[in-house]
Amino acid sequence: xxxxxWLVPTLYIIFLMLPIYxxxxxxxxxxxxxxxTYSLWPQKFTLENYVKIFTDSTWYMGYVNSIxxxxxxxxxxxxxxxxxxxxxxxxxxxxxxxxFFWLLTNRMAPPAVFALPFFQFYSSVNLFDTHIAVAxxxxxxxxxxxxxxxxxxxxxxPKELDETAYVDGYSFGRFFFKIFVPTIAAGxxxxxxxxxxxxxxxxxxxxxLTATEAKPIxxxxxxxxxxxxxxxxxxxxxxxxxxxxxxxxxxxxKDYIAKGFAMGRV
Amino acid sequence: xxxxxxxxxxxxxxxxxxxxxxxxxxxxMTVVNxxxxxxFGNNVFAWEGTRWFKQILLSERFHAALGRQFAFxxxxxxxxxxxxxxxxLTMPKKGWGxxxxxxxxxxxxxxxxxxxxxxxxxxxxxxxxxLGYTLNSxxxxxxxxxxPGDAWFTTILMDVWHWTSxxxxxxxxxxxxxxxxxxxxAEIDGASRWATFRYIELPKMxxxxxxxxxxxxxxxxxxxxxxxxxxxxxxxxxxxxLSIDLVKMALGQxxxxxxxxxxxxxxFIVLLVCWVFYNLMMKNEAQx
Numbered sequence: 118x119x120x121x122x123w124l125v126p127t128l129y130i131i132f133l134m135l136p137i138y139x140x141x142x143x144x145x146x147x148x149x150x151x152x153x154t155y156s157l158w159p160q161k162f163t164l165e166n167y168v169k170i171f172t173d174s175t176w177y178m179g180y181v182n183s184i185x186x187x188x189x190x191x192x193x194x195x196x197x198x199x200x201x202x203x204x205x206x207x208x209x210x211x212x213x214x215x216x217f218f219w220l221l222t223n224r225m226a227p228p229a230v231f232a233l234p235f236f237q238f239y240s241s242v243n244l245f246d247t248h249i250a251v252a253x254x255x256x257x258x259x260x261x262x263x264x265x266x267x268x269x270x271x272x273x274x275p276k277e278l279d280e281t282a283y284v285d286g287y288s289f290g291r292f293f294f295k296i297f298v299p300t301i302a303a304g305x306x307x308x309x310x311x312x313x314x315x316x317x318x319x320x321x322x323x324x325x326l327t328a329t330e331a332k333p334i335x336x337x338x339x340x341x342x343x344x345x346x347x348x349x350x351x352x353x354x355x356x357x358x359x360x361x362x363x364x365x366x367x368x369x370x371k372d373y374i375a376k377g378f379a380m381g382r383v
Numbered sequence: 384x385x386x387x388x389x390x391x392x393x394x395x396x397x398x399x400x401x402x403x404x405x406x407x408x409x410x411x412m413t414v415v416n417x418x419x420x421x422x423f424g425n426n427v428f429a430w431e432g433t434r435w436f437k438q439i440l441l442s443e444r445f446h447a448a449l450g451r452q453f454a455f456x457x458x459x460x461x462x463x464x465x466x467x468x469x470x471x472l473t474m475p476k477k478g479w480g481x482x483x484x485x486x487x488x489x490x491x492x493x494x495x496x497x498x499x500x501x502x503x504x505x506x507x508x509x510x511x512x513x514l515g516y517t518l519n520s521x522x523x524x525x526x527x528x529x530x531p532g533d534a535w536f537t538t539i540l541m542d543v544w545h546w547t548s549x550x551x552x553x554x555x556x557x558x559x560x561x562x563x564x565x566x567x568x569a570e571i572d573g574a575s576r577w578a579t580f581r582y583i584e585l586p587k588m589x590x591x592x593x594x595x596x597x598x599x600x601x602x603x604x605x606x607x608x609x610x611x612x613x614x615x616x617x618x619x620x621x622x623x624x625l626s627i628d629l630v631k632m633a634l635g636q637x638x639x640x641x642x643x644x645x646x647x648x649x650x651f652i653v654l655l656v657c658w659v660f661y662n663l664m665m666k667n668e669a670q671x
Contacts (some may be wrong), residue, residue, distance in 0.1 A: 123480075125473040129551075130487050133544060136506040137490065139513050143505060155511050197398040204395035209388045216396065218661065223407045225657045227605035229626035230646040233633050234410030257406040260399055318495045320608050321630075335495040349505060356498040363493025364486075371482050 137360065143353035151349045166354035176355065179334030182248065183317065184362065186331065189252035190259055190316040191309050197256075198263035198308070203293070205264065206271035207279070220261040231257065232325045239326055246328045254326055255316045262315065263308050270304025303373050310370045317363065334359060417643035435644035445645060447620070448628040449652075455624060456603045459542045463599060464592070466543070467550025472584070474555055488548040500612025503541040507613075527614065531621035534614050538622055541609060546602070550595045557591035558584060590667050597660040604653055625649055 143151055144166055145159040154160065170176040204210070205217060235254055236245070244250040278300065282292040298305070324336040338355050418435055420428040439445050474484050491499070509515035509526045514537075518525040527537040561584065569579045607626035610616065616623035616631070623631070629649065633642035 122473045123475070126470055126475075126480075126484055129470050129547075130484070133487065133491055133548070135513060136502050136544065139506045140502045151511060155516050157513075193402070197402055200395035201399040204392035207386060207389075208392035209386045210390050210392040210396075213392075216400070218658075220399070220403060221661065222654055222657070223403055225601050225653050226407065226650060227607075227626055227629075227646075227653065229605070229607050229629050229633075230414065230650050231407075231410050232630065233639070233642070234413035235406075237413065238410055253402070254406060256402050260403055264399060314493055318493065320495060320497045335497045338497065338501065352501060353505065356494075356501055359495050359498050360490070360493070364490065367486055367489050367493060371485055 140353050141357050143349060144357045146350055146353075148348055148350040151353075163350075166350045167358075169351060170354055170358065176334075176337060179332060179337035179355075180358065182327075182331050183323075183333040183335070183359075186248040186251040186255070186323070186333070187313055187316040189248055190255040191312040193252060194256055194259040194263045194312045195267075195305060195309055198260055198267055199298075199305075202264050202267035202271055203297075205268045207276065217264075220264055224258050224261040224265075226257070228258075228319070228321045232321055235322060236325050245326060246330045248331045250326045251323045251331060251333070252316075254322045255319060257322075258319075259312045259315055263312055266308045266311060267301070267304055270301045270307075274300055306370055307373050310366060310373075313366055314363065414643045414646050417639045418647055420640060422639050431640060435640045436648070439641055439644045439648060444628070445648075448623060448625050451621075451623065452604060452625045455539070455542075455606075456600060458539055459546070459603050460596065460599055462539070462543055463547045463550050464596060467547050467595065468554050468588070468592075470547070470551045471554035471558055472580070474551070476559070485552070488551055490548075491545050492548055496608035497612045499541065499545055500609040503537065503544075503609075504613050507537050529618055531618055534618060534622050538610050538613060541613060542603065542606070545609065546599060549598065553591040553595045554588055557588035561587045590664070593660065593664045593667060597657065597664065600660070601653065601657060604656075 142158060145162050145164070147161065147163055147165065150156075150159070150161060205213065231254075239245050239250045239254070244253075274297070278296065279292065282296055287296070320333065320335045323333045327333065327336065334355065338352060419431055419433070421431045422428055475481055494502070504512075506512045507514045507527050509519050515525055515527070524530075525533050527533040565583050565587075566579070569583055574582070605626055606624055607630065610622050610624060611627055611630075614622045616627045620628075629642060629645055632638050632645065
């Protein structure tokens, strides 16, 4: 039995790769070929779909928009979560436990519940259709997540580190940025990865809060699919391109992922 | 860790508090506001009391959506948790296989949710999709846009595809934290494979598994984009889960009052289940 153990993960990976392969396969076909023939690989290999995406600004700006608000969100979430996580890991204060659970409840809130009020709220403060509106709205679930992961990493650092630094005459600011932040660098990397991931894959809020200027690529896809019939080839190419940023990010953090999950905090 | 009492720690928490309150409290109050009122357009409102809550709680539409939601969540938990554990147990522990498995298995987690839906849509189409074509050519009468059973099957398969990796990664991390000494002791005692799993691996994975169930419960209970793109809630209403039904009511029909009441009931159910889990988890953490 032990000999065939590798079969399970292998079959699972094949199952995972099949739909992805099918998407990539279609992205190299023309739409007419997709609709008229069933084939396991492109009969007439074409790059036409990708050329269209990289030359049409409504398409490629979608990518720029998505990446812009995702990066904004990651920076805001981690910057705000760092001091808060430090407070939760080091100090007891009035209402700390309730505050922590309240933060987590926001990770549990269904975005569908918030879609309409967000639309009205961000419109009323004139932020509708800006990158920053999407970045701020994604803070709803990313900040609690960031606090949760960072708190796990910070609690693993012994408190003696802080105390020694103060004895050595470090001010709090210098200690925090010169000693503490480098110590938990791996944790910050993992936190950034998860913030990036959840902001990148979310669509409901991003779509609700944008019209043209900050429209995410994923929303561009749904619109094009419904107005000009099903341009399947184009849709497949756009979909394939959305996989790439995630794949790049995951390559960089692969050594840390297992460690991050081991903290039991995701 | 023994923590010092320091009320000034609040200053550190303020940025987070403000950002989240700005995002959660204000919109939530808007929802609460709507849930007690009737709208006539032009910002004219009339007090309705608890009418919408009663209406939602007694409506068959809500019961049906809630039933579908629980059925869906229950089925995917039943498949993903054991499957995830099984895959984690058989994954390589060292060598070149580890990064390969981790990277490939994480791929589905990083694809935007509507792309997941669109991808499965074209993958499952009966005439040109690999899955649909294969199933039909081996003799199944499969068409997920027409038959409710097939639509459910496809939605569940898609979710298994999308999220099982999360359970795998969590369980794998849990397994890796077990000291080799435990396994050696089990070997000396002549423990069977099952006994090793039951008495060593499973207890050690308890913490990450609670988290996995919590996360999968939460996220599958909020699921919107993937089934919306895949089936649009159809055929008929057969795959319209809570979020899909809610968005239809709020943004499609603009029935703000009932939609707001439904939002609150919905949020309350999620909160209740998560609170129970959170307490379980904290108890585990306190023990270990």
